[in-house]
Amino acid sequence: MPVLHSIIHKIDKKPDGSPAILHVSSGELVESEARDDLIQQLNESYNAKTGKAWGFFHAESGAHPFSGWLGKYLAGTKDFTEFSNVAVEHLTRLMEESNLSIGGNAIFCHYLQGMTDYLVIALVQETEAVTMTDGLTLMTIRRLDLDHIHLAARINLSEWKSNPKSRQYISFIKGKNGRRASEYFRDFIGCQEGVDGPGETRTLLKAFSDFVESEDLGEESAREKTNTLVSYAMAQAKLGEPVTLDELSEVLDDDQPKAFANFIRDKEYGLSASLPPDKKTLNKFRRFTGRIDGLSISFEQHLLGSKVEFDEVGCTLTLRSLPTQLTDQLKRAAA
Structure with missing residues (x-):
């Protein structure tokens, strides 16, 4: 320097x-x-x-x-x-x-x-x-x-x-x-x-969650990409540099380096080509995962308290705003 x-x-x-x-x-x-x-x-x-x-x-x-x-x-x-x-x-x-x-x-x-x-x-x-x-x-x-x-x-x-x-x-x-x-x-x-750094970071993480859902990624792959995104964004924050969407997209997937960037542009999230990462927002974006007897659960930490509610006493989870694909399957099964 x-x-x-x-x-x-x-x-x-x-x-x-x-x-x-x-x-x-x-x-x-x-x-x-x-x-x-x-x-x-x-x-x-x-x-x-x-x-x-x-x-x-x-x-x-x-x-x-x-x-x-x-x-x-x-x-x-x-x-x-x-x-x-x-x-x-x-x-x-x-x-x-x-x-x-x-x-x-x-x-x-x-x-x-x-x-x-x-x-x-x-x-x-x-x-x-x-x-x-x-x-x-x-x-x-x-x-x-x-x-x-x-x-x-x-x-x-x-x-x-x-x-x-x-x-x-x-x-x-x-x-x-x-x-x-x-x-x-x-x-x-x-x-x-x-x-708005925190707002831009929240929008980026929302876009990433939507991207993971649209790709129907496995638990391990989703967790790996989440860690990659947070690590990259945190490293940029430490350097005082912005997150560049094209560079982040390449870091997330070597085989399809433009996939995430194209997803963001196609869905019109309104994000700039580069944005300032907010460390507080990133720190809340961690993934909880678990699997038992044919049941697999995986969600980002920032959803806890909004779309996912945990009852510590009863040790139960309440899920809101379920994916349409899942609700359609459940309705067909119930019929």
């Missing part, structure tokens, strides 16, 4: 309403192992965060100037330090207006992952840590708290440049303490929510 440019500015702001004080860095972080480790940890922490949203830029305006500054930097009319300086000044002004915000270290980093350019911006707090000195004594130090990042955004610069009509080239952390706590940071980026 080559780091192209990176810089850290510091904003001092207390929650007591006192003015924010901006400390602008004199230049970029120099190339070093410490810098690369910092950016690597920042990205790992960001990727691991749940509750992220995906979106795109508002049209450039006085209220949303960030995309214009970023465009000038990418065009070469501003260098990275100039771009970060004007951006962090804007962030400080917005922070002043927010009674819920406190200061922090504003990290800007332009890096390359594979063939894709990214810009990540995060406001990172500091915390105390204890270290051992060479003289075997303990010393308290201040460190960047990369484990608890609450305000951050990542922009896929390559997608923004190549596909400006995309609605998911920006991802950002949605505040756990409510929208207002992170709204000023989203305004700073000039981002509007464009794709």
Whole structure:
């Protein structure tokens, strides 16, 4: 993950309403192992965060100037330090207006992952840590708290440049303490929510369940494909990358690499060619299976409580919305 440019500015702001004080860095972080480790940890922490949203830029305006500054930097009319300086000044002004915000270290980093350019911006707090000195004594130090990042955004610069009509080239952390706590940071980026990650993931999993049912797959094959889908989507989430339907379709079936993708398109589920995977939704998508005396039962975990109800005391299952093919067979047998 080559780091192209990176810089850290510091904003001092207390929650007591006192003015924010901006400390602008004199230049970029120099190339070093410490810098690369910092950016690597920042990205790992960001990727691991749940509750992220995906979106795109508002049209450039006085209220949303960030995309214009970023465009000038990418065009070469501003260098990275100039771009970060004007951006962090804007962030400080917005922070002043927010009674819920406190200061922090504003990290800007332009890096390359594979063939894709990214810009990540995060406001990172500091915390105390204890270290051992060479003289075997303990010393308290201040460190960047990369484990608890609450305000951050990542922009896929390559997608923004190549596909400006995309609605998911920006991802950002949605505040756990409510929208207002992170709204000023989203305004700073000039981002509007464009794709519902959890909703898209649920639709993908619904399409997969329908696909498995339509293919009339055996228990073992269905379980294997379910594990393959979840593993692939989780791996993409860990990398901060979207799930690509064509690639997922190939992963699911080497012999028929287009089968699942064609099924989704033919049935018009309304999914984009790529979508941001939501880890919480994926974690609920596990398959329960069992077989005894000619009875075989298999269903996804997310159906528990809706189409499948389990009575723990009586050890019974109640099934709803049975497949038409099965109900037709039962009606014929009952007749």
